[in-house]
Amino acid sequence: MTSAQNRPVRLGVQVAPQHALYPKIRQTVATLEDLGVDVIFNWDHFFPLSGPRDGEHYESWTMLAAIAEQTSRVEFGALVNCNSYRNADLQADMARTIDHISAKDTGTGRFIFGTGSGWFERDYDEYGYEFGTVGGRLDALAESLPRIEARWAGLNPAPTRDIPVLIGGGGEKKTLKIVAKHADIWHSFSDPETLKRKLGILAEHGETVGRDVSEIEISTELRQRDEKEARELFELGTTLFTIGLSGPDYDLTPVKKWLAWRDALNG
Template structure:
């Protein structure tokens, strides 16, 4: 496996908080030394009060792009269903310029039914949503080539999911980063499938950064980093910590982050 540094991302769920709090948290995380700050692409909270405060992804990411200077930013992940693919390509290109080339284009097929029903999108099926994503990705990449100006550089594409029949072939064809919540026992098999897909395309699987979600239990309450150690040993190189605006009475639990950064630095030593 090609040497690749271990990285730590933080996903700031834009729920149960204010927009300014998300901006302040993104700026503070950059100061702390995280490698990437991610949002998500939903229209309602996913936990806590289902009708609580919540904000839209693309405008929030643009605000983070202005407020930060070094950290990568992006969605974890855009829902392909919510926007015309060419428009989404243009939105991403624009935020990439606002951030001066720090944007990570995360995308997936979508899954949260309430978003679809309340905003008037066709929910379809898992298969139809994945087929739509497969059709959209070439359009997105082609639009980037036609836009004037184009993205600042080679904007990394992050694809989320773990399905072997449809998702992993899309990862092999399009992604620079593969993100999932696959556990350490299952990850070697998934990577074998991804390697087979890459081989069929003549692509080196090591070109793809393996990314995974950290658990809220990792490194908290006396629990160590054994699960992350196992994911790392299997090839994972980016771990993303989930934080929500109502983690504590004061908002995002940023005090959880330094332990993960110390773990990262030990891996990179």
């Protein structure tokens, strides 16, 4: 799995819905689309992950519907949805609805269904969900994805396109097998050495489940990376790079830097 796949390099920006009021988030989303980013993400948590633990924070899915209506070009989704918080069929219907909202200008939706098994225990405890175990949450994700796909196939109206499924996580026994079966995009925080090893494991899972995993777009967080390391990740096949921004300021300086890097790679 290499850059020979000839996918364009894309830049995604995660606008963490924390430590800012919604007008600032709306403005940031508008500016990011105008700057030319490819994907805008939020996250699916109920409390801040950094800074003051009880700081300002918003829910993910209602915000995604607003982003669908506000924007006209950029793709968007959660990085990532927590499978534990909602019934699988409901998740599918919510995704289909947001897909249609975002298709207002072209007839084709722009929603990416990013999902994962969940990990932030405070979310579970304070909202009344059973935290369970890592393995149990991954098993639940594996059970939910076929239900989501089946619900998409039966909804009326159907989604406007095959909604891309992004799966986040790097677990080698369970997560990467789920990725091999269901993902259009795989997101991780891997450094080049780790990514190379995990891509080999993903290919083995692909053989087991009967899928050519070169179809899967590779996504990696740019946190704390320089251009040299990003280039190494690109050479290994990464074509979606993401940056995380947090309120209250949402400093766009690194976004502009990495947009220039993306454009140089894409020629």
